[in-house]
Amino acid sequence: MAKLNELCLHEARDGLKNKSFSSRELITDHIDMMESSRSLNAFITETPEIALKSADSSDEKISKNTNGPLEGLPIGVKDMFCTKGVLTTASSKMLSNFIPPYESTVTNNLWDNGAILLGKLNNDEFAMGSSNETSFYGPVINPWIKNNDKSPLVPGGSSGGSAASVAAHIGVGSLGTDTGGSIRQPAAFTGSVGLKPTYGRCSRWGIIAFASSLDQAGPITRNVKDNSILLESMCSHDLKDTTSSSKEIPNFEKAVGKSIKGLKVGIPLEFIQDGMSDEILKMWENGKEWLKKSGAEIVDVSLPHTKYALPCYYIIAPAEASSNLARYDGVRFGHSVSSDDINNMYELTRSDGFGEEVKRRIMMGTYVLSSGYYDAYYLKAQKVRSLISNDYNEVFNKVDVLLTPSTPNSAFAINEKYDDPLSMYLNDVFTVPANLAGLPAISVPSSKDKNGLPLGLQLIGKPFDEETLYSFANIIEESSSFESIDNKWWLQK
Numbered sequence: 001m002a003k004l005n006e007l008c009l010h011e012a013r014d015g016l017k018n019k020s021f022s023s024r025e026l027i028t029d030h031i032d033m034m035e036s037s038r039s040l041n042a043f044i045t046e047t048p049e050i051a052l053k054s055a056d057s058s059d060e061k062i063s064k065n066t067n068g069p070l071e072g073l074p075i076g077v078k079d080m081f082c083t084k085g086v087l088t089t090a091s092s093k094m095l096s097n098f099i100p101p102y103e104s105t106v107t108n109n110l111w112d113n114g115a116i117l118l119g120k121l122n123n124d125e126f127a128m129g130s131s132n133e134t135s136f137y138g139p140v141i142n143p144w145i146k147n148n149d150k151s152p153l154v155p156g157g158s159s160g161g162s163a164a165s166v167a168a169h170i171g172v173g174s175l176g177t178d179t180g181g182s183i184r185q186p187a188a189f190t191g192s193v194g195l196k197p198t199y200g201r202c203s204r205w206g207i208i209a210f211a212s213s214l215d216q217a218g219p220i221t222r223n224v225k226d227n228s229i230l231l232e233s234m235c236s237h238d239l240k241d242t243t244s245s246s247k248e249i250p251n252f253e254k255a256v257g258k259s260i261k262g263l264k265v266g267i268p269l270e271f272i273q274d275g276m277s278d279e280i281l282k283m284w285e286n287g288k289e290w291l292k293k294s295g296a297e298i299v300d301v302s303l304p305h306t307k308y309a310l311p312c313y314y315i316i317a318p319a320e321a322s323s324n325l326a327r328y329d330g331v332r333f334g335h336s337v338s339s340d341d342i343n344n345m346y347e348l349t350r351s352d353g354f355g356e357e358v359k360r361r362i363m364m365g366t367y368v369l370s371s372g373y374y375d376a377y378y379l380k381a382q383k384v385r386s387l388i389s390n391d392y393n394e395v396f397n398k399v400d401v402l403l404t405p406s407t408p409n410s411a412f413a414i415n416e417k418y419d420d421p422l423s424m425y426l427n428d429v430f431t432v433p434a435n436l437a438g439l440p441a442i443s444v445p446s447s448k449d450k451n452g453l454p455l456g457l458q459l460i461g462k463p464f465d466e467e468t469l470y471s472f473a474n475i476i477e478e479s480s481s482f483e484s485i486d487n488k489w490w491l492q493k
Contacts, residue, residue, distance in 0.1 A: 004029040009073060009172035009226035016062060016072045023055040023062065023072030023116070030074045030118055034170045039490050040141045042161040042170065044079050045087045045120040054116040061114065070233050071114030076165045076174040079120040080127055081107050081217070082206040086117070090208045091135035092125045094328050094335045094353035104206025105238045106175065106217045113233040118171045121161030125355045126325065127177055127210045130185060130427040132160025133418050134357040142190060142411050143168040143485055146451040150489055153411040153453070156186030156427075162220050163190040167485055173221040173230045179210050180313050181431025183218045184443035188406035188456030191445040191484055193227045193473070194220045196431075198464045199438035200245035203238035211320035212243075214313075214435045222484065224444065224473045228252035231466065247464050255467035256474045261295030263468070266399035270306035271430060273408060280405050280455065283447045287403055287457045290479035291472065299399050303391040308384050309433040314425060315368050315381035316436075321358075322365025328353065360421065389437040396462045401472050404430050406443040406456035430458060440466045444473045445482040454482070 004026045007015060015021055031048045051074060058072035082088050082100035089095045103111070111117070124134040131154035132140040142155040143164055155164040159176030163186035166174050176183040178196035187194025195218045202217040209215060219230035232252045238244040267288065288298050330336035330349030337348035354362070368377035395402070408429055417423045434441040440463070443456040457476055461469040 003033070005033045005169045007172070008222045009229060012073055012172050013070070013229070019062070023058040024052065026072060027051050027055040027074055027116060030171060033168070034118060036491055037168050037170055040143060040164055040168060041138055042122055042140050042165045042168065043076070043119040044089060044091065044122050044137050044161070047086060047117050047119050050086070051116050051118055058114055058116065068112065068114030069229070070110060073115050074118040074171045075110060075115045076118050076121045076162060076171040077107055078123050078159055078162045078174070078176050080123060080177050080208045081175060082208070083107055083117065083120065086120065088120065088208070089136070090126045091123045091137055092354065092358070093136045096136065096335060098334055102206060105203035105236065105240065106207070106234050109236050110233055115233070121165055121174060123161055124158035125358050126208065126321070127158040127179055127182055128321065128357050128361055129157040130181070130424050131417065132157040132186070133414060134355055136355060139414055140164050141414070141490070143490060144190060144411060144453055145487070145489060146453060148487070152414045154189065154414055156189035156411065158182040159186050159220065163187050163192050163194065166190070166192045166220050166222055168488070168490070173219055173226055175234070176218055176220050177207060178216050178218050178435065179214045179317060180435050181428040183220060184406050184431050184441060184456070184458060185427060187220055187443040188445070188454065189411040191454035191482065192220050192222060193224055193442065193444055193477070194218065195227050195231060195442040195466070195469070196434060196440060197231060197235075197466055198245070198440045200243050201440070201464065201466070202234050203236060203241040203244045205238055205240040209324040211317040212324065213320060214317060224470055224477050225253065225256045227442070228256050228470045245464065250467055252467060252470055255470040258471040259295065260291065260471050260475060262297070263401070264297045264299050264399040265291050265472070266299050266301035266395055266402045268301055268303045268306065268402055268404060270303050271404045273429065276408065277449070279447070279449045280408065283455050283457060284403070284405055286480070287446060287476060290476055291403065294475045301395045301399060301402070303395060303433070305384065305387045305391050306433055309388055309436055310425065310429055312381045312384045312388065313428070313432045313436060314364070315377050316385065318361040318365035319369050319378050320365070322362050322369060325358070325362055357421075385436050388433060392437045392439060400462070400468055402460040404458045404460065406430060406458040410449045410451065410453035410455055434460050439463060440469055442469050442473050444476045446476055446480045447482070
């Protein structure tokens with residue numbers, strides 16, 4: 001009999017509803033897979049006792065027909081979400097002893113809907129990175145390999161553990177956060193479906209802050225339908241988050257399979273980059289053809305300020321990080337290095353508690369916010385951000401969605417780009433603009449490169465129009481016939 005962890009989210013949901021198996025059986029198989037897959041380093045904290053206790057409670061609710069929409073389903077949570085009574089580290093030494101006394105709004109919504117915490121997932125330290133190599137707990141290993149070459153590859157970042165766990169069939173879905181592509185890029189690298197919702201669609205309360213005007217929680221799953229189901233349970237209007245939207249939350253699942261006939265797809269010319277591989281370009285062309293055959297109209301569009309998006313992002317995000325991370329001083333909570341002099345204690349604590357990439361971004365952010373440079377850098381970047389946002393507003397008067405590649409390349413080797421920050425930052429070139437404009441965007445696995453590694457297509461939508469994104473994403477998913485991972489090499493120990 002096949003292991004129950006092979007079932008995707010909606011299959012597991014329907015199986016539990018039909019009483020084909022129990023939640024305890026489902027959870028047990030996922031715990032077994034989690035424990036057998038520790039070589040991937042996807043989890044920082046495993047919570048099997050919590051999961052099994054919750055499974056018994058879910059089975060009782062299912063037997064009484066009082067179950068929630070996600071009842072009994074195991075979910076992994078990126079270690080940026082505060083979980084009451086469970087270690088929450090942001091993958092940093094600075095918070096290596098932090099156990100929150102409260103629950104984030106998004107995770108609380110999931111538990112209220114019956115989902116079960118499987119564990120806390122590894123990520124780049126404070127979500128700063130594109131490869132999951134900056135974590136204090138070591139890099140996550142991508143479950144995908146190059147044509148049976150077991151040389152370890154990055155899963156993408158910062159939500160690398162979230163994407164790797166889904167690709168390895170540990171949990172039916174996971175939570176990630178996306179500040180500049182941190183859900184979509186790892187989803188593309190691991191053959192998963194990752195959505196960054198519209199800014200404000202999901203509450204940020206209880207998520208450890210990186211860049212407050214850019215951060216957004218989102219789901220990573222094995223397919224589009226699962227993604228739509230998980231997103232609906234994540235959303236809510238939250239009075240504790242002033243940026244939380246009060247817009248009505250639709251039934252996203254109903255949008256999956258909906259016709260796209262007569263809708264328009266924009267192809268932004270500025271996303272055609274020098275040196276793009278033939279494989280990426282071919283995948284992009286295939287995506288256009290799939291959508292065209294389904295009745296959509298393909299339209300070339302221009303987003304003239306796109307070329308400024310990456311430098312704009314790497315001014316605004318570090319500036320906000322510098323401000324948000326000022327709270328980690330060794331006095332109130334978290335890591336602390338004692339000293340008789342308080343200024344020396346601050347310096348020692350922050351030098352010892354933060355990793356190199358976090359320090360780099362704090363220094364960049366502090367510099368652009370400093371006297372004499374604020375106007376030249378930060379203020380100018382905010383003006384450019386407005387121009388970028390205006391580009392999208394104008395384009396969406398003409399088209400319904402935009403189609404682009406998710407990443408400029410497939411997964412690369414661990415340590416290949418670690419010492420080259422600029423090369424690492426360029427991994428976000430296709431994803432950053434949606435964050436700056438606050439737009440929803442989804443990555444869907446669409447093909448494989450010559451090495452057998454996943455490549456993804458990105459769809460960018462209008463504000464609070466995730467439904468249309470899911471309709472288009474479903475077409476791409478069905479047309480590509482992408483085959484998920486079948487060689488579980490990491491289990492062969």
